[in-house]
Amino acid sequence: MTKPKPARPAKPAVAKRSPARQAPAKKPSAARPAPPPTRPFKLFADYRQLHVCDVGGAGDLSEAWTPQATEDRVAVGVGVVGIGTADAAEVHVTVEVLAVAPADDVAAWDHVTAASVDVTGDAVAVYGCTDYVPEARRFAVAPGAWRLRASHRGLARGREQIRLQLWPAAARAPVVERRWTPPAAAPAKAPTTRPRTLKQATAAAWRGEPDVARAVLVALAAAGDHAAAAAAAELHAFVGAWREVVPLATALVGHPDAVRTGNVFTDQCRLLRRAARELDDPGVITRAAAAVPSAMAARRDACLLRDLDADPRDADPAAAAAFAAAVATATSGKRFVGKPAELARHCFALAAAYRLDGELIARWDPGLATLGFDQAVDVARAHARRGAAAAAWAVIAQRLGQWYPVDVAQVAPVILLVDRWLGQIMTPARCAQVLATPRGGAG
Numbered sequence: 001m002t003k004p005k006p007a008r009p010a011k012p013a014v015a016k017r018s019p020a021r022q023a024p025a026k027k028p029s030a031a032r033p034a035p036p037p038t039r040p041f042k043l044f045a046d047y048r049q050l051h052v053c054d055v056g057g058a059g060d061l062s063e064a065w066t067p068q069a070t071e072d073r074v075a076v077g078v079g080v081v082g083i084g085t086a087d088a089a090e091v092h093v094t095v096e097v098l099a100v101a102p103a104d105d106v107a108a109w110d111h112v113t114a115a116s117v118d119v120t121g122d123a124v125a126v127y128g129c130t131d132y133v134p135e136a137r138r139f140a141v142a143p144g145a146w147r148l149r150a151s152h153r154g155l156a157r158g159r160e161q162i163r164l165q166l167w168p169a170a171a172r173a174p175v176v177e178r179r180w181t182p183p184a185a186a187p188a189k190a191p192t193t194r195p196r197t198l199k200q201a202t203a204a205a206w207r208g209e210p211d212v213a214r215a216v217l218v219a220l221a222a223a224g225d226h227a228a229a230a231a232a233a234e235l236h237a238f239v240g241a242w243r244e245v246v247p248l249a250t251a252l253v254g255h256p257d258a259v260r261t262g263n264v265f266t267d268q269c270r271l272l273r274r275a276a277r278e279l280d281d282p283g284v285i286t287r288a289a290a291a292v293p294s295a296m297a298a299r300r301d302a303c304l305l306r307d308l309d310a311d312p313r314d315a316d317p318a319a320a321a322a323f324a325a326a327v328a329t330a331t332s333g334k335r336f337v338g339k340p341a342e343l344a345r346h347c348f349a350l351a352a353a354y355r356l357d358g359e360l361i362a363r364w365d366p367g368l369a370t371l372g373f374d375q376a377v378d379v380a381r382a383h384a385r386r387g388a389a390a391a392a393w394a395v396i397a398q399r400l401g402q403w404y405p406v407d408v409a410q411v412a413p414v415i416l417l418v419d420r421w422l423g424q425i426m427t428p429a430r431c432a433q434v435l436a437t438p439r440g441g442a443g
Contacts (some may be wrong), residue, residue, distance in 0.1 A: 040092045040161070041137065045085040047341040047369050049129035050093070052148055052164060054079035055138060056121025062340040070367040074113040074150065074174050081115045081174075082129075083150045083162065088369070091160045095126060097139055098167040102149070109151040109163075111180035116171040119143050126164065133338040145171045155180050198228045198408060205411035206440035210235050213411065218248075226251050226258035227409040230268055234412045237271050238431045242278040245271055246288075252409075253304065254291035261407045262299070269303035270418035319354040326350050345370040357382035366398050373399040377415060377422070384421040392425050400437040411440070 043050055053059040057079025064075035064082060073084030085091055096102070106112040117124065119141055127136035147169035154161045195201040195216045205213035214235045220228035233248035249268040252258065256265045269288075276284040285304060292300040316322075327347050330336055336343035344363070348371060351359035364379040365371060376399035383392035396416065403413045412434055416422050 040094050042090045043093050043126070043128045043131070044089070045091050045160075046088055046128050046130040048085045048088050049341070050083040050085060050091070050162065051125075051127055051129060051338075052081045052083065052117060052166075053125050053127075053133070053338075054117060054119045054121055055123045055125050056119070059133070059338060060340060062344055065341075065365070065367050067367045072113060072174070072176050072179075073111060073152070074115050074176070076115050076117075076174050079118055079120065081117050081148050081150075083113070083164075085152075085162070086155050086160050087158070089160075091162055093126065093161075094163050095137075095139055096163070096165045097141055098165060101147070101167050101169065102165050106151070106178040109153050109178060110155045111152040111176075112149065112178040113174060113176050114147060114149045114172075115174035116169070117146050117148055118171065119146055124166065127338070129341055130339050139166070141166060142168070144168060147172070149177070152180065156183065198225060198231070201228070202231055202405075202408050202411050202440075203442070205231070205235065205435075206405075206438065206442040208436045208438045208442070210238075210435040221248055221251065226255040227264075227407075230259065230264055230409040231411045233268060233271055234410065234414055235435070237274070237414070237417055238412055238435050240278075240428065240431070242275040245275045246279075246284055249275070250288045250291055253288055253296075253300070254293070256293070256296055256299075259407050259409045264407050264409050265296070265299060266303045267410070267414040267418070269300075271414060272304060273307065274418050274423070316354075319356060323350055323354040323356055323359065341368060341370055344368055348375060352378045357385060364395065366395075373403045373413070375399075376402075377413075377419075380425075381419065381421050384425050389425040392422070393430055396422075397433070400434060401439050403439045405440050413439075 049061075049065075051059065051061070059077065059080040061075050061077045061080055061082045064077045066075075069075040069082075070084060075082035075084070120143055122143070123138040123140050124146075125133060125136040125138050127133060145168070146166050149163075149165045151163045151165070152160060195204050195212065198217070198220055201213045201216040201220070204216070214232060217228045217232035217235065221232050229248040230252040233245045233252070236242075236244045236248065249271050252268045253265060253272070256262075259265070272284055272288050276282055289300055289304055292304070327350060330343060330346055330350075336346065344365065345368070348360070348363045351363055352375070360379050360382045364375070376395045380392040380395045383389075383395065400413075405411070416426050416434065417431075
């Protein structure tokens with residue numbers, strides 16, 4: 001007899017939900033918000049530059065900082081963008097890595113630029129011009145073309161803040177989206193009192209007031225201030241008053257302890273030699289040499305009795321090869337990695353050391369802050385030796401405001417008058433321009 005199968009348990013009854021109690025349908029998820037910007041961090045903008053560089057690239061801006069790029073505050077190289085700053089100082093930086101182009105808020109900033117950087121690695125590094133790149137802050141990005149917007153504010157207050165925004169976009173030329181125009185400087189207030197001391201008189205000369213300074217310096221020299229006599233000799237030399245230069249310069253070389261630095265003595269000796277030529281009177285040198293203290297005999301013989309420009313200035317035939325080897329060593333070594341401005345300055349110094357006029361002229365970049373007045377003198381001399389007086393003066397004129405004295409008795413760049421080559425290009429009009437140009441810290 002077949003046993004009957006046990007009955008299956010009945011399914012428990014499930015109450016149906018009313019339409020009002022049914023769970024709402026799921027909404028599609030919203031797009032993720034843009035990641036917040038980094039917290040502000042500080043970078044030292046050495047040589048007035050910050051770099052944003054593909055970590056997989058070379059990051060070379062040595063040829064990119066043209067005068068126009070310097071004015072625009074943006075330079076572009078292979079895999080790197082340079083951002084110009086107002087000063088070589090610490091700046092506050094924020095970085096935003098975005099999925100799409102940001103909103104246009106250029107009106108809220110002082111200066112805004114945009115450029116493109118091609119990324120081959122997995123990140124970009126943000127660092128100061130001379131920072132150690134392997135330790136720079138990195139920001140993850142995908143390989144490809146990215147647009148970089150740099151927005152600056154705080155320029156009027158001298159407290160610069162820079163926001164860097166990166167988003168994927170096809171490569172385009174760099175542009176200035178908003179240009180900073182500094183407010184007009186208030187006119188300098190004329191001194192309320194006439195200079196009375198050597199320091200006040202030389203300050204007037206540095207401001208471009210030679211006539212005021214000269215009158216005071218001559219009076220001080222007549223009263224026995226030999227440092228003032230040296231300063232007055234320089235001003236007289238720049239107006240071609242060589243007869244008046246002689247007693248003033250002789251007073252200083254006869255009392256060299258009146259100044260703190262030896263190059264004032266050297267300058268006055270060279271002015272005396274120029275005066276002797278201009279006046280056709282070799283006795284100028286003989287009489288001045290007799291006034292020099294015996295303790296300064298060696299310096300007298302080296303600077304006054306010897307023509308400092310008599311030595312040949314031609315480069316050694318092997319100099320070009322030695323220079324090329326030194327540049328190759330500097331370029332391939334680790335010392336200047338990530339430091340294009342320092343590399344350019346170093347190579348320029350090598351050209352000066354090897355006395356290669358062509359290299360000096362080719363490597364002169366008025367937009368490179370590390371090339372100052374002394375380097376302009378080297379380039380101008382190279383032009384002058386080639387007979388290019390106008391080109392020589394143009395280089396000097398670019399850096400006149402950057403001439404600095406090392407002693408209060410120095411009021412003008414005497415090298416322009418006493419150098420064998422530069423002296424030939426200094427016309428009366430150019431000499432007048434030197435004296436009228438604010439310099440020595442007043443520029």
